Amino acid sequence: MEAHPDAEAAGRLTALLHGAAERAEAVRQPDHELSEDLAYAVQRGLLDSSLAAGDTQAGVKLGFTSRAKMEQMGIDSVIAGFLLASSRVPDGGELDRGRLIHPRVEPEIAFRIGRDIGRDESPDAVVAAVDAVAPALEVIDSRYRDFRFRLGDVIADNTSAARWVVGPWQEVPPELDARAVSLSFDDDEVAAGSTAAILGDPWEALRQLRGLTADHLALRAGYVVLAGAATEAVALPASGRVRVRVAGLGEASLVVG
Ligand code: OOG
Secondary structure: OOOOHHHHHHHHHHHHHHHHHHHOOOEOOOOOOOOHHHHHHHHHHHHHHHHHOOOOEEEEEEEOOEHHHHHHHOOOOOEEEEEEHHHEOOOOOEEOHHHOOOOEEEEEEEEEEOOOOOOOOOHHHHHHOEEEEEEEEEEEOOOEHHHOOOHHHHHHOHHHEEEEEEOOOEOOOOOOOOOEEEEEEOOEEEEEEEHHHEOOOHHHHHHHHHHOOOHHHOOOOOOEEEOOOOOOOEEOOOOEEEEEEEOOOEEEEEEEO
């Protein structure tokens, strides 16, 4: 039987994006806009190639949960991608910038999921399953030239996910919706905002994940969920320490090597 033309197109784009990330070389956007279903199928293909190479999925990340990001990139729907164990940088650890194309960094909030969550469970059940929260950094790196993409392109490219850092886990606080967030390079603040920038409240980002149905976005015990940026993304510096501070939650950092 011949492969469905969509499946063939998805396979080609998966291979193209996988190669771009491996070689740290940007590629052109696809000529035609992809449907969301096809885009999540391409993303799933990328995950499957990493799993086949021995990696493991460590969680899920959200994108475009903040107005600053929506405006920066001209997209206004919430999207999600997967986090790989191999792309985690330990808190305070070194990130090899040479393996990335045009990286940017975002200050975020991370949730830790305490149990497997079934597809039919409510957004409230997901919120109740969180057993810890932490400040986090996400380094994004579009595999497309000039960081330019449409909605389907960026979903296919695993929502530009590249590296991530989680600070010390904290007990779940009674509220998370109005905490000051600061991003600094060495000792200079380069972006400042509030957790309110994440859909009004980072818990809302977790709730909206229920609306995304790709199988690999289902939550499992121990998964980390990154709620999305609290500010615009800032180009990663050539060297030095990058730090996020979230009021009352502490900090997380990485060193660009
Ligand atoms: C897509 C990733 C967006 C966020 O937090 O909004 C994202 C991009 O801007 O390249 O992770």
